[in-house]
Amino acid sequence: MPSASVMAEEVTQQREPGAPYPKDNPTDPELTSLRRPPPKVTIVTAAGIVFLSVFFLLKLNPDRRFAGAGGDRQQRTVADIVADKVEEDSLVAVAGEPLMAHAIRTGTQKNSLGMRVVPLRGSSEKVWVVLPGDGWEDPTKGPYVGRLRKLDRLPFADTIRQFVAAHPRPVFAPASAVRAGFATGKVATVSGDEAIVRDADKVGFDVIDPDAATVVCTYNERHQNVQACAGALAQAGIETKGQPRDTDGQAYFDVAMPGAVATVQTKLEAASLWSTRVDPVTRHYETTWGALKGSAPAGFTVNGTTLPDATLDLVGLYVAKSIPSDAYAVIIGENPKDYWYVLPVTIVVALIGLLFAWALVRAVKRDLLPTRA
Structure with missing residues (x-):
């Protein structure tokens, strides 16, 4: 029979619910058996x-x-793309002529050669071709095969638009198209596009002066210097103006007379001056569209000088074009299998x-x- 002291010890060893644990055994087995709640996605x-x-x-x-x-590319024309007949993000082959004089170099990284973005002739800036910017690569020739995308979806679209708006580029049109555009301000250019010209836009053109010529005398055994050339021209009946210009091996003389080129050429041949030639003289004229469109039907008036329409070959118009909001770009070199x-x-x-x-x-x-x- 157990003694009373042993029974008392067993009672004291039994822990009451909620009683603190002693310092020598601080672990609560009830807490250690609890599972950690799963993480919640907020x-x-x-x-x-x-x-x-x-x-x-x-x-x-x-x-x-x-x-x-x-991998099947669609054969398309510039007119098809302009008319929105081609789906975006399709592989196309476009036959067209890029206007390389209007090419714009751009890129997304400063340490790269970038790309050349070029409009196609006859698209009115609505169809562009994105060509490699490395000049050492093989030349890209038509038809231009690549991915068709909206220009605004490209990372450099804003840069292209800002550059085009800030830098007027020359476009050329015949005299008849320029005169036809006086009333509307719209001129059909030789590239097949339509240019919208404003009064402040600069206009320039070159005209051959029919009453002026330049005689070029090449030095030889008979004409060894400027004086010898001048004497030969005087003997041929050719009267010069001003001081001649002496360069390395040649002398230049200005001549002014009606029908200067044809008249001087005839006299040079008659005098057997075979080492001497005659060149026409080209005059450059510049004005603004606002001043030019006030010209009379007899010809274009520039700074008080009236030039008949027939004397003008092409007229240069320096216009700041805007790229249409629905313009497209053909990215050369992109292929569906690369994606x-x-x-x-x-x-x-x-x-x-x-x-x-x-x-x-x-x-x-x-x-x-x-x-x-």
Whole structure:
């Protein structure tokens, strides 16, 4: 039979509920047996990932369409693209003539050669070709094969628009088209485009002066210096004006007379001056569109001088063009097979978006909707 002291010791060893644990055994077995609650996906986290998934899906959609276009290129013309008859993000082959004089070099990195963006003739700045910027690469010849995209979707679109607006570029038109544009301010250029000219835009053209010529005398055994050439011209009956210009091996003389080129040429041949030639003289005129459109029907008036329309070959118009908002660009070198990775990435992003959309619904039910009793 156990003694009373042993029974008392057993009673004291039994712990009462809620009683503190002694210092030599601080671990509570009831607490250590509790499971940690699973991590919760908050509404903000789920909504943010769903938003990013949708954003990236929208950004990947053009590349996904182009990747699914296949390797068959569509033979298209500039007129088809201008008329919006070609789907965006398709592989096209465009036959056209780039206006290389209007090429613009641009890029997305400062340490790269960038690209050359060139408008195609007859597109009125609506169809552009994006060519490599490295001059050592093989020349790109038509037809121009590449991906058709809206110009505004390219990263350098704003830069191109700002450059075109800030830098007037010369376009050329015949005299008849210039006169026809006096009333409307719209001139049909030789490139097939239509230029909108403002009163302040600069206009320039060159005209051959029919009553002036330059005689070029090449030194030889008979004419060894300027004086010898001048004497030979005087003997041929050719009267010169001003002081001759002496260069290395040649002397230049100015002549003024009616029908100067034909008259001097005849006299040179009659005098057997075979080492001497005659060149026409070209006069350059500049004015503004506002001043030029006040010209009389008899000819174009520039600074008080009236020039008949027939004497003008082409008229240069320095106009600041604006690129249409629906302009297209053909990116040379892009191929659908280069975008093979877009579809797998799209699937992964879509699955992530669906997963967190489900998590968002659960978070809304858990945190915002009232719980049922």
